[in-house]
Amino acid sequence: xxxxxxxxxxxxxxxxxxxxxxxxxxxxxxxxxxxxxxxxxxxxxxxxxxxxxxxxxxxxxxxxxxxxxxxxxxxxxxxxxxxxxxxxxxxxxxxxxxxxxxxxxxxxxxxxxxxxxxxxxxxxxxxxx
Amino acid sequence: xxxxxxxxxxxxxxxxxxxxxxxxxxxxxxxxxxxxxxxxxxxxxxxxxxxxxxxxxxxxxxxxxxxxxxxxxxxxxxxxxxxxxxxxxxxxxxxxxxxxxxxxxxxxxxxxxxxxxxxxxxxxxx
Amino acid sequence: xxxxxxxxxxxxxxxxxxxxxxxxxxxxxxxxxxxxxxxxxxxxxxxxxxxxxxxxxxxxxxxxxxxxxxxxxxxxxxxxxxxxxxxxxxxxxxxxxxxxxxxxxxxxxxxxxxxxxxxxxxxxxxxxxxxxxxxxxxxxxxxxxxxxxxxxxxxxxxxxxxxxxxxxxxxxxxxxxxxxxxxxxxxxxxxxxxxxxxxxxxxxxxxxxxxxxxxxxxxxxxxxxxxxxxxxxxxxxxxxxxxxxxxxxxxxxxxxxxxxxxxxxxxxxxxxxxxxxxxxxxxxxxxxxxxxxxxxxxxxxxxxxxxxxxxxxxxxxxxxxxxxxxxxxxxxxxxxxxxxxxxxxxxxxxxxxxxxxxxxxxxxxxxxxxxxxxxxxxxxxxxxxxxxxxxxxxx
Numbered sequence: 089x090x091x092x093x094x095x096x097x098x099x100x101x102x103x104x105x106x107x108x109x110x111x112x113x114x115x116x117x118x119x120x121x122x123x124x125x126x127x128x129x130x131x132x133x134x135x136x137x138x139x140x141x142x143x144x145x146x147x148x149x150x151x152x153x154x155x156x157x158x159x160x161x162x163x164x165x166x167x168x169x170x171x172x173x174x175x176x177x178x179x180x181x182x183x184x185x186x187x188x189x190x191x192x193x194x195x196x197x198x199x200x201x202x203x204x205x206x207x208x209x210x211x212x213x214x215x216x217x
Numbered sequence: 218x219x220x221x222x223x224x225x226x227x228x229x230x231x232x233x234x235x236x237x238x239x240x241x242x243x244x245x246x247x248x249x250x251x252x253x254x255x256x257x258x259x260x261x262x263x264x265x266x267x268x269x270x271x272x273x274x275x276x277x278x279x280x281x282x283x284x285x286x287x288x289x290x291x292x293x294x295x296x297x298x299x300x301x302x303x304x305x306x307x308x309x310x311x312x313x314x315x316x317x318x319x320x321x322x323x324x325x326x327x328x329x330x331x332x333x334x335x336x337x338x339x340x341x342x343x
Numbered sequence: 344x345x346x347x348x349x350x351x352x353x354x355x356x357x358x359x360x361x362x363x364x365x366x367x368x369x370x371x372x373x374x375x376x377x378x379x380x381x382x383x384x385x386x387x388x389x390x391x392x393x394x395x396x397x398x399x400x401x402x403x404x405x406x407x408x409x410x411x412x413x414x415x416x417x418x419x420x421x422x423x424x425x426x427x428x429x430x431x432x433x434x435x436x437x438x439x440x441x442x443x444x445x446x447x448x449x450x451x452x453x454x455x456x457x458x459x460x461x462x463x464x465x466x467x468x469x470x471x472x473x474x475x476x477x478x479x480x481x482x483x484x485x486x487x488x489x490x491x492x493x494x495x496x497x498x499x500x501x502x503x504x505x506x507x508x509x510x511x512x513x514x515x516x517x518x519x520x521x522x523x524x525x526x527x528x529x530x531x532x533x534x535x536x537x538x539x540x541x542x543x544x545x546x547x548x549x550x551x552x553x554x555x556x557x558x559x560x561x562x563x564x565x566x567x568x569x570x571x572x573x574x575x576x577x578x579x580x581x582x583x584x585x586x587x588x589x590x591x592x593x594x595x596x597x598x599x600x601x602x603x604x605x606x607x608x609x610x611x612x613x614x615x616x617x618x619x620x621x622x623x624x625x626x627x628x629x630x631x632x633x634x635x636x637x638x639x640x641x642x643x644x645x646x647x648x649x650x651x652x653x654x655x656x657x658x659x660x661x662x663x664x665x666x667x668x669x670x671x672x673x674x675x676x677x678x679x680x681x682x683x684x685x686x687x688x689x690x691x692x693x694x695x696x697x698x699x700x701x702x703x704x705x706x707x708x709x710x711x712x713x714x715x716x717x718x719x720x721x722x723x724x725x726x727x728x729x730x731x732x733x734x735x736x737x738x
Contacts (some may be wrong), residue, residue, distance in 0.1 A: 107262055111281070118610040120639050131282055138277040138615075145608045145615040147292045150267040150299055154259055154313055155668075157295030164275040168285035171278060174478035179611075202284055225546055228566045243546060247649040248632075251546035262630065263606060263619060265645075270608075273646035307545030322565060338546055 092126065093213035100205050101126035108200055109190035111169060115176065115206060116140050123180060127212030140183040141171045146197040148175075172199060225334060226252045232330040237318035240296065241327075242302065242311050242332055244268050251308060260263040268311045277300075286300050291322070304329060305335030352403045352475050356511040359397035360569075360579055361625040366562060366737035371535060373475070374506045377513040377532040386519060386550050388541050391478045391515045393577040396424040399704045403475025406450075406468050406685055408435040410484035414448050416484035425574040437461075437470050458489055462497050466504045473508050479514035486487045488572040490685045491521065495528065502532060504526050504629075533557055538565065540684065540727070544650070549582070565736035570628065581629040581652035581734065584727070586618070587672050588657035589665040590636035593687040594618065597631040601727055605631070613637060617647065624724060627731050636672075644675040654682035658704075660714065680711065681733040688723075689714035 101113045103124045112127040118139035125133035143162050151159045161174035169187045176182040182203055186195055219296040225243050232241045233254040242253030242261060271290050276333045279287040292301035298318065301311040312330045314323050355370035364370050371377065377394075379387040398405040408419045414434040422430070436448040438676040450468040454460040461515025469477060479501070485494045493576050498514070505512035514533075518526060530536055536555050541548055568582040586594045595618045596605045609615060618633030627650070634643055654676055656670045674683065684706070686697050695703070699711035706712070711729050715722035733738035 103243050118615070119613050120610075120615055120637065127282075134639060135642075136278060138637075139274050139281065139642065141610065142274045142608075142616045142640065142643065143278070143290075145610055146267050146270045146617075147223060147275075147299075148609050149606065150264070150271070151294045152256075153267070154297075154324055156297040156299065156301065156313070160293040160295065162271070162275075163291045163293065164279060165288040165291070166279045166284040166286060167288055171275070171282060171284065185284065217666075221543060221546060221550070222548070245547055246646070247545075247583075249545075249547055249650070260623070266617065266632070267617050268645070269646055274616075276640065277642050277645070277682040290605055334546075340547075341543055 093209050096209045097124040098126070098204060099203050100209070104184065104198060104202050107195065109186045109195055110198075111185040111187060113167050113185070113202075114140065116181045118145065118175075118179055118181055127185075133162060144173050144175065144181050148174075158166060169203050172196075174199065176203045178204060179210055181203065182206060221337060222252060223338045228330050228333045228337070229254055232312065232336065234324060235326045237323050238326070239313040239315060240339050241313070241330075242268070242308050244311060246273065246303075246307060246309055255313075264311065268299075268309055272301050272303070272309050291320075300327060302331055304331040305338050307338055309336055309337070310334060349643075353401060356403075356476055356738065357397055357401060359393060359576055359626075362412060362579065362627060362731060362735055363564070363567075364733075366564075366735075371511050375510050375511050375534040376502050376505065376532060377511065378536045379515045379539070380528060381517050381534055383541070384540065386552075387515050387517070387537075388480060388484070388572060390539070390552065390577060391480055391513055392421055392535060393424065394513055395423060395432065395476060395478045395577060397428060398474075398476040399427045400425075401475075403433070404431050404433060404472050405482040406433045406435060406464055406465075406472055406474045406477040408437065408468075408477070408479045410437045410455075410481065413438045413442070414446075419642050423571075423573060424576045433468060433472055433474065435464055437464075449646060454490070457492055458485070458497055459483070466503060469504050469508045469510060474510050476511045477505060478513045479515060481516045481517065481686065483519060486520060491525065495525075498529070499532060503550060510569065511610060527720055528556060549650075549657040563736065567735050572628070577626045579731070582732070583629065583647070583649075584629050584655060584730065585651045586631060586632050586633040586651050586657060587676065588636060588654045589662075589668045589672070590657070590686075591657045592636060592657040592658045592662075592665070592669070593685075593715075593717045594633045594636060597630050597655060597685060597687070597715070597723055600717050600720040600723045602631055607633070613639065617643060620669060624725070624727055624731065629727070629731070634672075641675060648676045649674055651680050651736045653728060654680055655685055655730060656682050657685045657687050657715075657717075658700065660689045660696075660700065661691040662705060663695055663700075666700065670704055681730060683730040684710060684712040685715045685717075685723070685726050685731070686712055687715045687717050688721075690716045 114125040120138035120141035122137035127190040136194045147162045148159045164171040175185045223314045240254045243251040250265040253261045265268040276287040289302040293297035304310045355362045357370035382386045395405040434444045434452040438447040452464045551568045554564045556562040572578045598618040598620045605620030607618040614635040621633045713726040
């Protein structure tokens with residue numbers, strides 16, 4: 089059952105990576121543990137997972153402290169591209185790295201779809217109480 | 218030395234006057250408040266610590282991901298955005314903006330303010 | 344002149360900073376001579392004002408000789424220390440005559456160009472009021488106008504007058520012109536020297552002071568960072584106390600237990616960014632910062648472990664296998680930062696006693712290991728207070 093979830097998550101990432109603008113993607117647990125990744129070999133997915141958890145966790149707290157409603161996503165602009173981190177269900181976070189020239193509208197639609205799929209997979213994989 | 222603080226305060230006051238910007242702050246990169254126009258009810262010390270965590274971590278993630286140089290972090294939420302960027306080696310600039318803000322204009326104003334902050338701090342260290 | 348019998352005053356003059364007063368065995372002895380000294384214009388006036396106001400708050404009569412400010416201005420500025428009995432705060436007016444105005448104060452210096460006149464006014468005030476404390480703000484005003492030998496003579500005379508009156512006399516001084524030898528002479532005339540320094544880093548000004556007792560083997564504190572709190576006065580302030588240690592040791596619980604108000608950024612039972620709180624403990628203000636314990640979050644130290652005043656290293660006393668990890672985390676903070684070990688969960692069966700923990704962690708002799716039960720707020724404040732004393736240098 090879990091192996092099936094892992095395969096499905098990997099498939100979601102592979103699908104995401106097929107978009108020309110997407111350089112890599114990672115799924116992390118909200119406590120910073122790596123769940124799955126589709127990153128080039130030069131990058132350490134475990135470090136990304138932990139950092140994404142810190143960023144999203146802090147951003148969510150910041151949004152509450154400042155009365156800004158509900159957190160949607162954190163976007164880090166770099167001079168090469170962007171790193172988008174967003175919640176994917178209660179337990180996980182999706183981090184997507186994209187090129188600068190990305191068509192953000194289309195991209196965010198794909199990210200939203202991926203987030204929904206990830207959330208579904210993780211919910212289905214939960215061992216019933 | 219208090220002159221530094223007055224100049225920083227002026228920079229933040231000016232930035233906060235940009236119509237799409239609700240409030241702003243200069244914080245030190247290790248999470249301590251320098252000056253701010255945050256409303257009552259928002260703890261500036263917490264905002265400072267959180268901004269430092271977000272930017273510091275984002276910068277390290279940028280390096281990890283070999284994505285060149287960190288430029289800015291944008292936190293998007295239902296009712297607004299939180300923008301933060303570096304203001305020299307020692308400080309960060311953070312602003313709360315309205316949800317429908319013209320980001321282009323806001324970022325321009327922030328970049329100008331960040332350069333000013335950087336200059337003020339650099340001058341004071343001289 | 345009819346005077347109401349003086350309210351019994353404490354044998355020692357408190358600074359109003361509890362940690363310091365404790366180390367001073369209640370405060371500065373009576374009589375004594377204090378030198379508030381700085382090389383640059385900094386915050387010595389604040390300490391002088393604080394000292395006078397603390398005296399008034401304790402029921403003592405305090406004389407304040409102000410060469411720079413008119414009495415009305417001085418009184419207005421002193422209000423920020425909180426309400427005081429105006430009858431007990433006696434100002435010696437040194438500015439009205441300079442402005443060619445009549446003085447409204449009981450004690451006034453009519454001729455600012457005459458050292459004799461200045462001495463007269465101050466000594467008369469001391470003899471008549473027999474104050475608990477007198478603050479002279481500030482001696483460089485005289486050094487700028489009169490030959491230094493004459494000023495030094497006046498200095499000695501005022502010390503004598505204070506001794507006779509049983510008063511603690513506090514001289515403020517910035518040195519512009521004196522040689523080291525002359526400074527040594529002034530230090531030698533003083534019982535306590537309080538120095539000040541200010542630094543500016545990344546837009547934040549840090550003020551600190553240190554107290555040295557001139558007598559050999561006397562008290563010597565470290566540089567103590569302080570801030571000013573409205574209506575309270577001078578307050579020792581630690582910008583960052585770091586709470587760190589291995590995963591699950593109880594760091595977040597410690598931060599919560601010790602703080603008045605705190606937050607924790609945690610997910611699934613573990614801190615993913617940091618904990619933050621602030622605390623006021625016996626007049627010391629501190630900001631408390633908890634790090635995550637998991638190795639994957641060590642990058643957080645690079646951001647926050649910069650201007651750390653001191654560390655509370657929390658270990659789970661019932662998990663000795665993690666003691667070495669704890670020691671390792673201390674290295675992430677950097678050398679020469681004071682720390683205290685909290686042997687947390689000390690109520691659990693299998694909890695290793697403090698001495699044994701110290702031994703197993705190969706700690707230096709003088710590192711305190713305090714047993715705590717953070718979930719019940721036991722021992723945590725004690726540990727913080729011990730750390731505070733170590734940072735100040737009174738332990």
